[in-house]
Amino acid sequence: MDPRLRFQLDRSIPIPLHYQLRQQLREAIQEGRLRPGDALPAEPQLAELAGVSRATVRQGIEELVREGLLRRLRGHGTFVAEPPPAPPTEPPASLVLGILQQIAQQPARVQRVARQVPPPDVRAGLGLGENEEVVEIVRTWSQADGPAILERVYVPGVEVADIAQAAAEDRALYEQIERQRGVRITRADTVLRACVLTVDVAEQLQVAGDTTGFQVERRTYADDTLVELRYTYVASARYNFHVTLSRSQLLMTRT
Template identity: 35%
Template structure:
């Protein structure tokens, strides 16, 4: 009787995987790229078992170390995870977010990623110099501070810190855990018009790493954004951290005429 595939591996077996041995591109990289595309396109959905290295190696006529290297590359990217007693399993594809004036909540929802939020803190505080400067306020002016963790499919994706002028919006924890901040602002009659934004990277602190399910000192992407309404007023300063293993920013570059 022919051997039956393990539950969850049908999608993997149906993939049209192939490698070009005449190409200068390493075989492991060719395989990892094909598997990554299948994950990003939703062909291999979260929870799919990849099958063991021997099965894949035999099917493609590759050595087991080559297949192991391809899988290891995707584990490092956070697309696959090795679970004891289960095998190698698809986790989630990275969130690819365009650099435009949209909220992470809206982007995740549009991608079918089931966003969820935990509010860590809502308070008022005296604006530090950088916050006051970004919002066009006097130093020490009271501002609203909101800290949240944003999840996709139950997995932490980002640590969000926002400062807003006091009285700009009236909302509580239930509203912010049910939807995105930009939706709350629009519902309050604020028309978001433009933003000034910078993107960087640094190492996560122990507290940040714990909240984001990363290792202390692991890489995180940073984004600082000041958002303006249609009157030119600064309405929000966002200081956000994203898991580098789960998140990328996409740029569109145009040639200046």
């Protein structure tokens, strides 16, 4: 028994076991029971400790690798990642904005628009109940050598038919959200992070499962009401961003 890991997975609740496993591993890292550089037990040992299948363990670990809390070294195992460096006192918002603008200027291909119950992490992010549905929009952007960007957009409280007509372009999409919800969009909080693409994202982008990339998470608000949650995944080997920094941004003070 590894004293650092105390799994208590509850099969009587509707939360998937891999999600519970991921949350409890995250807690072990945040509480310091697992420290940067620590090796996780091998998948068979983790499966035995948690009382689940190796596939469940693998899925939970993949999600933490994507978040940057764990890292895999081929042939050596899975380790707790070093924490990222502290952000600058004035984050270069123009960098993220420049990336988003470059994406928006490219023609998107809408792969799917459908009403569905979202995954547990999306449901939690939107503050929805267990069986509440959202409209999911899946879009891709391609380069000459294949799809380079995958985007999943989750919008609660709207009708599929009207959203489908506006799904290809952000301005039309936001106008439709405002019209249907009777709100005015005021801001979007955006996080850009490096990641290893998950298996399902890699399949849709037609790249290897351990390909590195970027994830852009956007939460769009009308005042304090969250009206949209989206995840944009970029296969870095297929897409290069060009952003020009001003002198003041180059000389930005960092702590």
